[in-house]
Amino acid sequence: MMPQIDNPLGFLLNPKSVAVVGASNGVGKVGYSVMNNIVQSGYSGRVFPINPKSPEVFGFPAFKSVVDVPEDVELVVVCVPARFVVGTMKQCAEKKVRGVVIITAGFKEVSEEGAELEKQIQAIAKEANIRVVGPNCLGVITPFLNASFASRHPKRGHIAMVSQSGAMMTAVLDWAATCNVGFSNFVSIGNKADVDEVDLIDLLADDPETNIILLYLESVEDGEKFLKVVSKATSKKPVIILKSGTSNAGAAAAASHTGALAGSDTSFTLAFERSGVIRATTMNDLFDMARIFDQAVVPKGENFAIITNAGGPGIVATDAFENNGLGLTHFTPSIEKELIANLPAEAATHNPVDIIGDAPPARYKTALEIAFKDDIDVCAGALVLVTPQSQTEPAEVARMLVDVQEKYPERMIVGCFMGGISMTEPAEILAGTTVPMYQFPEPAINSIKYACAYNKIKAAVPLHEQVMPTISYDKEAVTAVFDSVKAEDRKILLAYETAAIFTALGVDCPGTKLAKSPKEAGEKAAEIGFPVVMKIVSPEIMHKSDCGGVVLFVKSAEQAEGVYTQIMEACAERGPKGANLVGVEIQEMVDFKAKAKNSEIILGINKDAQWGHMVMFGQGGIYANYTEDVSFQLAHKYTAELARAQLKQTKINTILEGVRGEPRSDIDSVVDVMTRLAQLVNDFPEITELDMNPLLVFAEGEGYSAVDVKITIE
Amino acid sequence: MMPQIDNPLGFLLNPKSVAVVGASNGVGKVGYSVMNNIVQSGYSGRVFPINPKSPEVFGFPAFKSVVDVPEDVELVVVCVPARFVVGTMKQCAEKKVRGVVIITAGFKEVSEEGAELEKQIQAIAKEANIRVVGPNCLGVITPFLNASFASRHPKRGHIAMVSQSGAMMTAVLDWAATCNVGFSNFVSIGNKADVDEVDLIDLLADDPETNIILLYLESVEDGEKFLKVVSKATSKKPVIILKSGTSNAGAAAAASHTGALAGSDTSFTLAFERSGVIRATTMNDLFDMARIFDQAVVPKGENFAIITNAGGPGIVATDAFENNGLGLTHFTPSIEKELIANLPAEAATHNPVDIIGDAPPARYKTALEIAFKDDIDVCAGALVLVTPQSQTEPAEVARMLVDVQEKYPERMIVGCFMGGISMTEPAEILAGTTVPMYQFPEPAINSIKYACAYNKIKAAVPLHEQVMPTISYDKEAVTAVFDSVKAEDRKILLAYETAAIFTALGVDCPGTKLAKSPKEAGEKAAEIGFPVVMKIVSPEIMHKSDCGGVVLFVKSAEQAEGVYTQIMEACAERGPKGANLVGVEIQEMVDFKAKAKNSEIILGINKDAQWGHMVMFGQGGIYANYTEDVSFQLAHKYTAELARAQLKQTKINTILEGVRGEPRSDIDSVVDVMTRLAQLVNDFPEITELDMNPLLVFAEGEGYSAVDVKITIE
Structure with a gap:
């Protein structure tokens, strides 16, 4: 007997007793294979076949239902058709079992009704505090118990394999039989109604029999949980993941397969990297790596x-x-x-x-x-x-x-x-x-x-122990801006609003004020200092120049007053019908041509459905979309160090570092902005997109200017 | 018996008779293995062991020397130590054999003396018109004859394998024995003193037993021959090459291995592509491909x-x-x-x-x-x-x-x-x-x-059938410029010389004339039209601005005269001591800011030791070396189509095509320049480097301006 593992799922690897719902003496039935595997694996706990029609199965007395078993049942393996599974779950709840492995298929992977049944199973499990593996899985193989319907038993060893695809597991078992590779555990997780890859990584990290954890995944259920937990495992032993659905077509195929919503591949790569997971790119790659981690010094x-x-x-x-x-x-x-x-x-x-x-x-x-x-x-x-x-x-x-x-x-x-x-x-x-x-x-x-x-x-310091340095800024001011935008039921912030947010955040941007009358325009322009740029403020007007909504080089308060009227009139005439003309924003004009060096970069944030916000850095300017010289990093526990690493992944970085005798750019201030953006989106998850293009970066010590910024919220 | 193959090396696959110099009855000796393989392979021709000490070997009467054989000898396999090989070659010459396979090692791969011996072998072979495989090889295996010392016989099939490494060949033979793959020929080419990969590709393309040709190469002996011949084979059957020595360290290891001078990897990729060769990137890749080409529809x-x-x-x-x-x-x-x-x-x-x-x-x-x-x-x-x-x-x-x-x-x-x-x-x-x-x-x-x-x-039309369209231009004028540069024993052309070359070639560049006196400066400036740029002409001065050697916006003949003196004096004072101040060049000023669109590209030519000139296209400007947005193509049989394909490999191309409502750039004229450059270097192989950076490209129909061009010759 193995020592008890201190993990909520520890019982799964060596339960004291197993009931098999749908256990059968009929060769070729799944309930036969499972019983046969339990017996063949030399399981030393109590075995209770559940079969309403047979008095015994494999020589064990059989029971009509789980509730009829006269002793405690720790784990239940379910092989009966999908329509009976909810009933079985209710019995398991009544019997207070700890875990259920549902081999049965026919749930969310096939139909709406199946998805509905799966939801009922989840509800019962949650209520009764039962952990569920599956449904739609091959089962669980541990050093002490083979509770699967796989036709092969792996040789004993120290590799644990977790697979979202049962067939991938059978293929690996079959492959392992020819190549002297031994395994500790095999877990097929199927639809992941409850127990998911993170639970198993966490469990197997605690398993003394396991030295290395391999996974085949089509999706990750809960990105936040993954980022919180997985690095605990990777700091103990290697975790190698083959993630499929990396192509568009593959992601579509994965979605139809186990109903998984695949996230973007770049974000997966980042999340795996940050969590200390090694990513295999092909099946060969996975097995090649398994060999070295299993054996080598x-x-x-x-x-x-x-x-x-x-x-x-x-x-x-x-x-x-x-x-x-x-x-x-x-x-x-x-x-x-x-x-x-x-x-x-x-x-x-x-x-x-x-x-x-x-x-x-x-x-x-x-x-x-x-x-x-x-x-x-x-x-x-x-x-x-x-x-x-x-x-x-x-x-x-x-x-x-x-x-x-x-x-x-x-x-x-x-x-x-x-x-x-x-x-x-x-x-x-x-x-x-x-x-x-x-x-x-x-x-x-x-x-x-x-x-x-x-x-x-x-x-490295594992992700779960990393602390994101807190950057203090005027959070209330930001909240106030978002509140007012939400109150107006808008998603895209206006320029003076983004300016207010950046000012609060401690990011330099040209002074911008909103004027609602010619007089106010003159006053605010004077406050900012001349020359100024004046731009129409209207949620309906996207291309401001096209309707006469932008005037550069306004040089006096008097001129500003006149320009106000000119802009409002032009936009009323040439802008979209009924556009709400909020007023005119007055912006400081940055004389960037006077700077010793002036490079255009792009900074941005977007929000990944799975992994949350990502910080983007790259070569900016009007051709940014074509040069594609960008790098990404998760905003989760973002640091200046990560920002610097992001810079180094781009070609523009060499230019910022200073080439051809040019001065070094103000890289420190760019890094500062990046960490502030990460802080902002960590505090305000409602931000879905943020785009600074270009951010003009000047020579070292001369800072930068965020001349064009967009923020979108949910 | 196979039909005679119509190829200069046809006899190699099924010679009428084979003599083995160093044939032996002693198990473990190379001469034993070779004799044993010949016998085991069921060879139906005549076999003559050569061994001065044994009257018979493997039951065949043995002779003291090749010249003692009383019949014609078509092929000789040599297994005696290196010091005896030159003597053996002389006997082969006397005997008028057609081919010699030299298994013996110890030539250019080990020492200077070895290299010397190898040169002697080459000389004898050339003189006597004998074809030589090796030295330092494993031998030749054909469907009719195993003339190697490999310890395994391949299963009969239709894959031919040519290997520069004998050991790679033994590994493949060993691998083939486990995986149901059959082979037609195995040829180990060793040091390639005479017969090289191109000869064998050509031979195997003619071999009816061979459906697919695999090669392991560390080097290509003769790039020109490769480009001329290999496409004949690839238009008949797949030719797959694994070329090693792709890394810097690998190339160094290859050089010490068979004394091969590895060319740059990019140029190999291009040469293989153009010749219709499929390039394998790993050994697995090679065998995976072999399988599909051997078997599949x-x-x-x-x-x-x-x-x-x-x-x-x-x-x-x-x-x-x-x-x-x-x-x-x-x-x-x-x-x-x-x-x-x-x-x-x-x-x-x-x-x-x-x-x-x-x-x-x-x-x-x-x-x-x-x-x-x-x-x-x-x-x-x-x-x-x-x-x-x-x-x-x-x-x-x-x-x-x-x-x-x-x-x-x-x-x-x-x-x-x-x-x-x-x-x-x-x-x-x-x-x-x-x-x-x-x-x-x-x-x-x-x-x-x-x-x-x-x-x-x-x-596709195979390379050997492709015809490069001839572009006519004033070749004599170009010759005259190069002659004068060579006469002065210079390698780098001066700006007015490159201008003369481009003018002759039909490539637009700003009008440039050389003035050798203030008066001439005024006259030539007037001929060009104002404003003009004036620059010092001196082979010793690389950074002209730094010593006051450049003046922009010269607006009259009078001013030009003054500027001439000013430049000559400044350079005499601030330039390198003793610099030869040839004069001042007068260049047309291009008003590119007036153009509707203006993108900086880089065009260049460099000369690869193995594959000749390569045309480069990419994003230009001062940061060209950092953006690395470039593509290459061999100048060999260069066409406008290849130029267009080169453009499409870069990111700048999208911008040239026109994005964000900008006009399309004058891509046709860029393509025209590229084909002209290729024509130029095909006609003047002495050009080692040519660099246009930036070439300013304007909107469609408005052409371009080659504002800065350098040409270097041998």
Whole structure:
């Protein structure tokens, strides 16, 4: 028996008792498969088949209903048709069971009625405090209990797999049977009526049997919960997610599949990154990574040696190391000398170390042991390439790798045995060791990259422990503006309103005031200081210039009074019929041509349905949509550091940093604005869009000017 | 016996006789392996072992030397140590053999002396008209003869593999032994002292046994020959190349490996594209593609159906189709109705067609046959996804696919059997059929993409048949300028020289004349028309403004005279000591602010050591190096069409096309300049660099102005 896991779902991995509703002696029925799997898995708890027609199932006395079971029932597995499931749930509630795994399909994934049934199930579960896995799932497999209808049992190991698709789970089980990979848990989550991926990640992070968590997901149920919880798991063990529905067509297919509303792919990437999740891009990728995290020694550096018995694969591997951003060991001269002294004259002792085609296992050993004399930060490990040449003894090389690994337990050793038929024996030898084996160099190196990336995840402060520094500003003033906009039932703020918000937020923008009469125009223009720009204020007028609603370079109070009348008249005549002409805004004119440097950037916020607000930074100006030089980050726990990282992802950043002898731009002030915007949308979730384009950035110390800003609220 | 192949290297695939220099009865020796392979391969020609110490080898009478063989010898395989190879070559020359395969290593790949030996071999071969494969290679395997020291014989099939790395070849042979893939030829080309990849591509294109040619290359020996010859092969059959040494470190490793000088990767991509070669990016990629080209029906369209028994993999596949730029079939309404009528209610009949988890083989058949009722351009074929669920019979599904394929021979059917242990039987069933099988959706779809891409290659006019339209211009004038520059032993042209060249070439640039006295300055300025710009002309002065060498807005002849003196004095004082002040150039001032639209682009030419001149197009201006919005194309057989395609690869193109109500830019004239530049460098290969930045492009019909141009020659 395993120790009790301190997690709300801990009981799921090893319940004291299991009832199977729909248990059957009839081969081919789901209720048969489930019973058979429970028995075959050597489950040591109490088993209660529920079947109104049979007195016994699989030799266990059967009961007509869950409520008839004379003992406590901790977990119930449901295999009866969809129309009976609500009834079963009511019985489970009456019996006070802790959890229900609903294998049955036919709910929200097929129809409106199904969705309705699923809602009833959710309501009963909530009321009775029952945790529900499924419906529409394959079940749950743990080291102690196989409560699924899968036809294969995984070999025991330390990989947990959670899948939104039952079929993906069967495919993985089938694949695992051929490749010496062991699993701790398999959970198929189906429609996620209650238990979702976050609950399971949290559970499996607490499971001592699990070292690595793989997920196949089509959607994430609750972005906020994900961001709150998942980093707790990723700071303990690697969590790797293959998220499908990344394309438009794929998202549509996913929506019809489990009724999932897929979020935008960029935001998923960001959310996974921030939570410390490693994202797999293909199925191969997922399994390649599983292998390295399951087996390999954690690398203590990012520079590796390549030991090869052939030049060609060495070059392929060298390309892959560089293309994956990993380093190749530059051997210390004394070490390279030792390699030269101990290897044949034809060998290449520079990295990649080519020990040439006739290399026996001992020569691999020599090369590896000399390489590992170098410091671990110079040589964190080795990729050992083996091609089947006439003198090669792949099985002996594999055994040698295990020996060397034992002697150098801190160095990561990854084997790449290229070929097929000669490489099955090495595969068996290396299974279960700390030396993972690959068939080709590229997937091996891709996986090494992720192993190194996970080190960074472990070293970083996890998201759930991060604190967003509070920026204080005049929140009341902002609230007041939003209130007045909402009172008028508008969604888009007028320029003087955005100006008021930015002023309150501590973001510089040209002084802007609203005038409602010629006299007021003259007064307010004088307050701002000349010259000023004057623009019509009207929610109905989008293109102000087109109807004579903008006048630049107004130079005196007297002129301002005249321009007021001119604008109001022009807009009344040329604007949309019945447009509400609120007045004229008076704006400070920024003389940006006088600045030492002047770059146009774009800052923005938009709101993702799943992951909340995202901060955008990029190259601005009228062509911003065409240059597409932008980067995004979630506003959740946003910091100046994240802002700076966003800048570095763009090409405009190089220009802001100062090229061709130009001064550096005022990057600090841009970062300041970005953090203030994030603070604003964290405080005011009703903001759906915010757009500053262009934000003119001047030379260091000279600030910026937000000349054109739009804010939209819900 | 195969028919004689009409190719200079035809004899290599089935020589009438083979002598093995270094043939041996000693197990473990290379000369033993080669003899053994020749015998095992059932070679039907004459075999002559050459061994001065044994009277017979493998039962064949042995000879002391090639010259001692009493009959004609067509091919000689050499396995003796490097120091004996030159002697052997001399004997081969005396014997007048046609070809020599030198397996022996120890030439240019190891040392200067080796390189010297290799040069001697080349000289003898050239003199005696002997074709040489190798040295430093594994040998040659054909359907009729295994003249290699590889330890495995490939299954007979129709894939030819050419490898610059012998070990890569052994790995592929080993891999092939496990996965039901057959090969026609295997050629290891080693150091390519004579026979290179282009010779072999040309030979294999003529080989009736070969349907597809795979290559592993670290370098290309002769770019010009490649561009001239390879498209002949690619218009006959697919040629797929994995080119390593793509990274900086990889290129360095390749250089130390076979002494290959790797060219820039971009130019390789372009050269492969232009020649109709498909480029594999990883080893997996190479083999995945080999499978589809070897087996599958050529797709007659680019829209495919997905038939799946599980939603999850269907979504993964949908993503992959979209991400690979392929189309998914939108079924004709009548077809979709038929799918609905014939599939269970829970099935998804939209593409992907999810025939759900309990699908027996017959349901796959139903879905496929209905899908194939749609027109072939709507549904060119199907990806069939099989996950191992309880009712699934993978082997039966595989057999059914073969049946359906027979009935619909024009539709491409690709199987994706997800899993491991349950999928070995289907793999055996589908081997050798026209239904290739993959384990995961992504590589299957990636391969389908290449199958579709090859259709476009076949449909296009192959490079060797393309004719570059001749643009006539005043070539003599250009020659005269270059001659005078060369006479002065300069490499960088002065502005009035580039202006003369562009004028001769028919490219507009601001009128520029050289003045060597104040008086001449006044006269030439008047000829050009005012205002003019005046700039110092001096090969030693790079930054003209910095030493007072530039004056703008010169408005009269009188002023021009004064400015001449002013510039000459300023540069004499502030320029580099001893700078040669040739004179002052007088340039027309372009009033580009008066133009309706004005975009800065960059055009350039640079010369790749391997592939010759490349034309560059991109976003110009002072930040061109930072925006990196550029595209390249080989100048070889350059056309306006290629120029337009180059434009479309950049972001600036959208802006040139006209956005935000702006007029379209004068794209035609940009294309005209690009073709003229290509013509120029084709005629004057001594040009190493040409840079126009910015080229100001105005609105359609208003042309452009090449305000700043640099030309460098060898």
